[in-house]
Amino acid sequence: MSKQAIEILKFAGKDGAFKRKASQFRNFISSEPGSKFTPEAGRYTVYISLACPWACRVLFYLNTKGLIKDFNPKTSSVAKDSIIDLAVVHWHMDSKGWRFPNGEDPCEAATQDPNYGFDRLSKLYYKANPDYDGRFTVPVVWDKKLETIVNNESSEIIRFLNTEFNHLIEDPKKRAINYYPTNLKEKIDGLNELTYENINNAVYKAGFSTSQEVYEREVLNLFDHLNKVEKILKDQNSKGEKFLLSNELTEVDVRLFTTIIRFDPVYVQHFKCNIKDIRSGFPYLHKWVREIYWNVPGAKDTVNFDHIKFHYTKSHIAINPTTVTPLGPIPHILPLEK
Ligand SMILES: N[C@@H](CCC(=O)N[C@@H](CS)C(=O)NCC(=O)O)C(=O)O
Incomplete structure (x- = not known):
């Protein structure tokens, strides 16, 4: 073999x-x-x-x-x-x-x-x-x-x-800082359930699938749920709230952030999650991910785009046998005001 x-x-x-x-x-x-x-x-x-x-x-x-x-x-x-x-x-x-x-x-x-x-x-x-x-x-x-x-x-x-x-x-x-406040526990748990299987893990399920049928099922389900989160953030925005459940960051934001920050740089091309990208297809998710990256003290330093891009594209040799790492998107994340 x-x-x-x-x-x-x-x-x-x-x-x-x-x-x-x-x-x-x-x-x-x-x-x-x-x-x-x-x-x-x-x-x-x-x-x-x-x-x-x-x-x-x-x-x-x-x-x-x-x-x-x-x-x-x-x-x-x-x-x-x-x-x-x-x-x-x-x-x-x-x-x-x-x-x-x-x-x-x-x-x-x-x-x-x-x-x-x-x-x-x-x-x-x-x-x-x-x-x-x-x-x-x-x-x-x-x-x-x-x-x-x-x-x-x-x-x-x-x-x-x-x-x-x-x-x-x-x-x-x-x-x-309390990312799991008592009054939001139930809502956090509920939203985690939705985002874990259908977004955090779904990018892997789409990317690692070795059958066309499984890939299509997974990628469509993923985008279905990105649309759901986009709608939640749109509603939050109309209430003047910046994050998924309140104006304060919670666990559910952090858990989703580490997936969404990797989406345009890696998952779009490497895991074939390319029905849309975040920056051009999901205005509210795009605003949310930049809000966390640029404005939450200490968040930006936890993101290393070199490690992110090199790891996926040079470790998964079944998906990318040449190990060539694509350069884009440039920049990996857009400034807040765009
Ligand atoms: N459910 C675990 C998943 C951790 C996980 O899968 N980590 C991957 C990296 S993204 C890993 O270390 N994989 C090593 C391997 O599979 O050999 C968690 O959330 O902590």
């Missing part, structure tokens, strides 16, 4: 449809009595890829809530007294998964593994569980004290980052 065929089979099942496996480490950091993983400054390292929309949800929380301090987007360094440490993998993912840069293959904005100097993320998974049999995905929350993975599921990680470290955050404005 050719290398390309194997690469495709990794993602798509026999019916040509992409199926995402469930994450396996599902513990919570909590200050509740009896908790195994308590919130402590300097105890945890978060491993991410700047390319990955799931991992960048977590980076968004770390940076906007001040859990990492003085984040430098060019090097990914953070201040030594940050509450949580950060590790960033190379944008290139090969058949053995994510890896760290080395002398022969440097990578701007990637870091070394700060805990063990591992060359690959897989080694961290095996350190936590020698019998691990899942994929070596980012994000990962690593506990330095118990030397294990706390959680590798972004939707859960962002929940405990939202509340459990607040007492350690110095800046009162950042401490007060």
